Amino acid sequence: MKIVLAYSGGLDTSLALAWLRRTYDAEVVAFCANLGQVEDLGEAEARAKANGATSVYVEDLRHEFLTDYAFRALRADAVFETRYHMAASLSRPLIAKRLVEIAKAENAHAVAHGATGKGNDQVRFFAGIAALAPELRVIAPVMEWDLTTRARQIAFAEENAVSIPAFKSSPYxxxxxxxxxxxxxxxxxxxxxxxxxxxxxxxxxxxxxxxxxxxxxxxxxxxxxxxxxxxxxxxxxxxxxxxxxxxxxxxxxxxxxxxxxxxxxxxxxxxxxxxxxxxxxxxxxxxxxxERDLFQYKALLSKKYAELVYDAKWFSALRGSLDAFFDDVRRRxxxxxxxxxxxxxxxxxxxxSENSLYHLDFASYESEAAFDHSAGTGFSYIWSMPGRVSGLRGAIG
Missing domain, CATH: 3.90.1260.10 (Argininosuccinate synthetase, chain A, domain 2)
Incomplete structure (x- = not known):
């Protein structure tokens, strides 16, 4: 059996590499994605080899991540719950895609990741892989093994000569x-x-x-x-x-x-x-x-786009259709x-902008050239008609 593991070089994925080899009697291919993280991927590659990976892929995906994922969300103004820019959420579909591509190139039977049962990432990896290669098995060692405490993890590492990163005092x-x-x-x-x-x-x-x-x-x-x-x-x-x-x-x-x-x-x-x-x-x-209507309507679709990204639905028909809308908007x-x-x-x-819809002659109170103030009375009369009729019927207040 051959398994492709999304490998960061941290404690969980280092243990997972050894655990997969032992539990499934498998060849494990490690995949390290450079997305601009602070960790040293040279060390991760060396650690993967030391822990028995049959081969290690280390790929710089920063440009693809930004242009095809982060900037797509940017042009959609997609921010989850109005605050979160979804750095992790946007990276998982790309990692899932490369896991599938490498698995196919390696003729692997399964892919694996280090996400936990409480987090969102388990769903994002599973959903992405299922959409792109439903025939592949997805293994989540952290949700299968009994290494539930730090003491058990250290004992497993010592018993199986697993190279792991030095423990840090940070609780985060x-x-x-x-x-x-x-x-x-x-x-x-x-x-x-x-x-x-x-x-x-x-x-x-x-x-x-x-x-x-x-x-x-x-x-x-x-x-x-x-x-x-x-x-x-x-x-x-x-x-x-x-x-x-x-x-x-x-x-x-x-x-x-x-x-x-x-x-x-x-x-x-x-x-x-x-x-x-x-x-x-x-x-x-x-x-x-x-235009006003387009800008305001786009905000509704921006919210939905953010929800799709966050909720592991990057590889969905709706996300693709929304992209077509945002691609049209971005031309301006x-x-x-x-x-x-x-x-x-x-x-x-x-x-x-050369495409600016701001017109000084209309917008400025200092200019009288373009705006017909006398039209305001009629416009206000028509615009207020629903409220006027409701008021006459006594339906207001």
């Missing part, structure tokens, strides 16, 4: 990629307490951020961010740069109660500096270039937006 569980970082566990489980400053790793506290604001000009072409302060940057460089400058100004911290798709409420603490800036800029540019979304970064806030202060 972190998941990172180039689009954002999530933090759970430890003191964060007490929702009555503010997150300790040590939780945050890529953003400064707003209190210690620079006392002078920074203006950043973001350029979009057809809804895709491609320029910062007039300089054209590739997606990876652009997001890394914004993570650095916005994080320095304390932008992108989020602390929310989150409704997981498995039915429980959890506290989610996130850092997403680049995403926070890009969403503010993109939404404001859309407001400049889209070209221009530049200036965002002021200051003490934890990202505020749009200027915007311009």
């Amino acid at each position: 569980s972190r998941d990172t990629n180039i689009w954002g970082t999530s933090v759970e566990c430890g003191p964060l489980d007490d929702i009555a307490l503010a997150p300790p400053e040590e939780v945050y790793t890529i953003t400064r506290s707003p209190e210690s951020a620079p006392d002078r604001p920074l203006l950043v000009r973001i350029g979009f072409e057809n809804g895709v961010p491609c320029l910062v302060d007039g300089e054209r940057l590739d997606p990876v460089t652009l997001v890394r740069h914004l993570n650095q400058v916005a994080g320095e100004h304390g932008v992108g911290r989020i602390d929310i109660m989150e409704n997981r798709l498995v039915g429980i409420k959890v506290r989610g603490v996130y850092e997403a500096p680049a995403a926070a800036v890009l969403y503010e800029a993109h939404r404001e540019l859309e407001n400049l270039v889209l 979304v070209t221009g530049e937006v200036t965002v002021k970064l200051y003490k934890g806030s990202a505020t749009v202060v200027a915007r311009q």
